[in-house]
Amino acid sequence: MSAPESxxxxxxxxxxxxxxxxxxxxxxxxxxxxxxxxxxxxxHHDAEYARSQGAPDMFxxxxxxxxxxxxFVTDWAGPEAMVRKIAIRLGAPAVPGKMLRFSGExxxxxxxSGEVVVEVAMRAANxxxxxxxxxxxxxxPR
Amino acid sequence: MAEMAKAGEETDEVRERLEVYVGxxxxxxxxxxxxVNRPMIRHWVDALxxxxxxxxxxxxxxxxxxxxxxxxxxxxxxxxxxxxxxxxIAERGGAPDxxxxxxxxxxxxxxxxxxxxxxxxxxEFDRYLRPGxxxxxxxxxxxxxxxxxxxxxxxxFLTWITTYRSAGEVVGRQLxxxxxxxxxxxxxxx
Numbered sequence: 001m002s003a004p005e006s007x008x009x010x011x012x013x014x015x016x017x018x019x020x021x022x023x024x025x026x027x028x029x030x031x032x033x034x035x036x037x038x039x040x041x042x043x044h045h046d047a048e049y050a051r052s053q054g055a056p057d058m059f060x061x062x063x064x065x066x067x068x069x070x071x072f073v074t075d076w077a078g079p080e081a082m083v084r085k086i087a088i089r090l091g092a093p094a095v096p097g098k099m100l101r102f103s104g105e106x107x108x109x110x111x112x113s114g115e116v117v118v119e120v121a122m123r124a125a126n127x128x129x130x131x132x133x134x135x136x137x138x139x140x141p142r
Numbered sequence: 143m144a145e146m147a148k149a150g151e152e153t154d155e156v157r158e159r160l161e162v163y164v165g166x167x168x169x170x171x172x173x174x175x176x177x178v179n180r181p182m183i184r185h186w187v188d189a190l191x192x193x194x195x196x197x198x199x200x201x202x203x204x205x206x207x208x209x210x211x212x213x214x215x216x217x218x219x220x221x222x223x224x225x226x227x228x229x230x231i232a233e234r235g236g237a238p239d240x241x242x243x244x245x246x247x248x249x250x251x252x253x254x255x256x257x258x259x260x261x262x263x264x265x266e267f268d269r270y271l272r273p274g275x276x277x278x279x280x281x282x283x284x285x286x287x288x289x290x291x292x293x294x295x296x297x298x299f300l301t302w303i304t305t306y307r308s309a310g311e312v313v314g315r316q317l318x319x320x321x322x323x324x325x326x327x328x329x330x331x332x
Contacts, residue, residue, distance in 0.1 A: 003195065003202055036182075036189035038223040041236030049232055054325075062263055064190065066216040071192040079196045080206055083215045087264040141207065 006078025009116020009140040014106055018076045018120065021102040023068060025060065025094050025126070033064030047096075056128075059093035065124070065132050072102040073120055073136045081138045084117070088134035098126040107135070115139045156253045157298065160286045163246040168281040168302050170243055174221045177276040178213050186217055212270035218306060218314050221271075222279045246283060246300055250322040255297050262301075262319040268312060275308040284317065297323030 023029070027047070034044035039061045042049040050058045066086055074081050094100050104122035111117075117139050124132045176182065180198075187197050196203040196212050203211045213221075226238040234240070235258075241248060247258075271277075287299035301319040305312060 003205075006206075032189035036186040037217070037220040038226075039220075040226040040228065040231060040238065042232045043236060046232070062260055063216065063219055066219075066263065066265060067186065067190045067192070067214065070214060070216040071190055071194070074192075074194050079194050079202070079208075082208075082270065083267060085264065085266045086216065087262075089262055090260050 004078055006080035007076070007140055008142060009109065009111075009118060010142050012106055012109055012116070012118060012140075014109060016106040018072070018102075018104040018106075018122075021072045021075065023100040023102065023124075025096055025098055025100050027058065027096045030058055030060050030064070030094070030096065033067065034061050037061060037063035037067070039063055055093060055095075057093075057095040057097075059095050060131075062090065065090075065094065068100075068102065069122060069124065069132065069134075069136060072104070072122065072124075073138060077118070077138060077140060080141055082140075083136065083138045085137040086134070087136075088122075088132040090132055091130040092126060092128035094124075094126060094131045095128070098128065100124050100126050100131060104136075111142070112139070114142060116142055154289050156250075156255075157286065157288055160246050160249060160298070163249070163283045164286055166283055168243075168245050168283050169241075171278060171280045172222060172224065174277040174279075175223075175225050176221070178221060178271045178273050180211070180273055182220070183211075183213050183217070183273075186214055186220065190214075208270060210272060212272055213275075215267045215270060215314075216265065218265060218267065218271070218277075219304075219316060221277045222304075222306070246286060247322065250298060250300070254324045254326070255322040257294065257297065257321075257323040257325045259294060259321045259323065260318070261299070261321055262317065264317040265314065266316070267314045269314075271308070271313060275313070277313070278307045280305050280307075291327075292321065292323070293328075294321065295323045295325060295327035295329070297321050297327075 108119040284301040
């Protein structure tokens with residue numbers, strides 16, 4: 001695999017948009033994330049059980065959501081990025097058959113001892129509404 | 143029984159009983175079942191199709207400011223997930239094992255606030271983890287709100303903070319907030 005490029009903090013501007021990322025959520029996507037994160041709660045692999053708990057279907061666990069938020073940001077920023085914080089508010093469930101669209105933009109830039117601390121406001125939404133909204137803080141080389 | 147403190151927020155005797163938990167440990171401290179390791183990282187990056195080479199390509203990772211292989215930061219909580227007892231997990235509402243430790247979740251379940259909705263997660267990473275780091279966690283109840291009325295019915299916002307350490311060094315923390323509600327009060331007038 002050819003080495004991906006990383007962004008430089010000095011090239012960024014407040015208001016820069018991240019490329020949208022569309023995740024076609026399926027049962028397999030949900031179960032793969034749940035098991036990789038060692039989360040065996042039935043709502044994340046058993047649709048019938050999830051419905052008995054009032055959910056529309058089985059739904060993505062929070063560890064997986066955080067994993068995709070991290071991936072969304074580092075796919076854009078590159079391998080030199082260091083994620084410092086992922087703060088999200090949780091809303092509509094991510095369920096099979098509903099595309100989850102990740103979008104975001106740079107909201108602040110600050111120089112700090114040779115690197116640039118970047119804040120990204122992000123949203124992951126499907127047709128049910130906002131699944132996760134929040135802020136990711138990362139650092140990049142100048 | 144409860145008097146209205148302000149719109150949508152009440153003080154009550156259940157909340158008063160919960161006060162003893164604030165600032166206290168929520169569960170016994172725990173050591174991760176396994177140290178940070180490459181096979182579990184591989185499972186994760188395949189599951190999420192995350193192709194950042196710093197997680198798998200040793201030579202490339204060494205050429206970056208990470209200085210070597212690192213674990214995906216969002217795996218932080220995955221390392222310390224307890225080993226599950228699969229039998230009976232649905233009957234336990236998804237809890238990996240019996241919760242024996244006296245904590246506000248059990249107290250709220252017993253008071254009828256059996257519904258749980260996660261509302262906030264804040265993960266902070268002081269540094270990236272590397273294979274060999276072996277995490278230990280402690281979890282403290284940060285706050286419990288007064289009783290609030292929402293579209294899900296009446297309940298309490300419960301916030302806890304988990305601190306992650308490797309060989310005594312704090313490497314990250316997670317704030318987690320859930321709304322514990324009484325499903326029978328959904329749509330109740332007051």
